[in-house]
Amino acid sequence: MLRLRDIGWTVGGATIVDSVSLDVHEGEFLAFIGPNGAGKTSLFNLVSGINRASRGTIELDGADITGEAAYARARRGLGRTFQTSSLWPGMTVADHVELAAQAADGGSYRVWRRADGYPEQVAEVLARTELAHRADTPADVLSHGEKRKLELAVLLVGEPRLMLLDEPMAGVSAEEVPALTALIRSLHRDEHRTVLMVEHHMDVLLGLADRLAVMHHGTLLALDTPQAVMDDATVQQAYLGEEL
Numbered sequence: 271m272l273r274l275r276d277i278g279w280t281v282g283g284a285t286i287v288d289s290v291s292l293d294v295h296e297g298e299f300l301a302f303i304g305p306n307g308a309g310k311t312s313l314f315n316l317v318s319g320i321n322r323a324s325r326g327t328i329e330l331d332g333a334d335i336t337g338e339a340a341y342a343r344a345r346r347g348l349g350r351t352f353q354t355s356s357l358w359p360g361m362t363v364a365d366h367v368e369l370a371a372q373a374a375d376g377g378s379y380r381v382w383r384r385a386d387g388y389p390e391q392v393a394e395v396l397a398r399t400e401l402a403h404r405a406d407t408p409a410d411v412l413s414h415g416e417k418r419k420l421e422l423a424v425l426l427v428g429e430p431r432l433m434l435l436d437e438p439m440a441g442v443s444a445e446e447v448p449a450l451t452a453l454i455r456s457l458h459r460d461e462h463r464t465v466l467m468v469e470h471h472m473d474v475l476l477g478l479a480d481r482l483a484v485m486h487h488g489t490l491l492a493l494d495t496p497q498a499v500m501d502d503a504t505v506q507q508a509y510l511g512e513e514l
Contacts, residue, residue, distance in 0.1 A: 292493060344430075374427060
């Protein structure tokens with residue numbers, strides 16, 4: 271589904287991502303781990319079109335998307351969440367999802383809300399992410415876990431087939447992690463979406479990922495099953511003194 275070949279990104283003479291090549295199969299859950307600054311988010315930025323690769327090629331479903339803008343990649347079915355929340359504090363949960371739905375519909379910002387409630391597409395996504403009861407709640411009063419669910423709702427209304435999730439557990443309380451993990455697992459397994467995820471919670475990843483990719487100094491250090499990666503002497507050496 272996704273193919274990266276010799277992807278590199280250089281900024282001001284500094285190499286941030288260095289010759290990364292990998293294949294992601296349709297329906298796979300591939301998780302990325304590595305210390306801060308290893309290049310994980312930078313690689314996501316290149317795949318999603320936030321930044322342009324300095325070299326290499328990116329293919330989605332066999333089409334070369336290396337030079338395409340982020341919105342064009344989104345229309346091909348590639349969706350993305352970010353480490354840092356970009357929600358509008360005073361806007362309600364439903365308004366966030368409606369705005370995303372309108373954008374996914376080509377940016378036609380007509381009045382969507384019906385007299386008898388929200389559009390069916392919006393209502394379905396709110397129910398799917400367990401936010402229907404928070405539809406009229408402003409985003410700034412949500413818990414961190416609910417905010418992450420709202421970010422997923424904004425993503426899902428665009429019907430992505432390939433989802434890039436960048437640290438979805440960041441800031442989420444220990445009590446909310448299981449429910450958010452279950453939601454992500456369901457989106458992958460029940461709805462057959464392909465998922466790439468950056469995360470530091472190894473206990474979460476071990477229960478979700480088919481394969482682990484280890485980033486180190488901008489390079490792909492290892493790519494294998496979770497157990498094989500954890501047993502890899504090279505990975506252990508790179509992480510000496512650090513918690514995986």
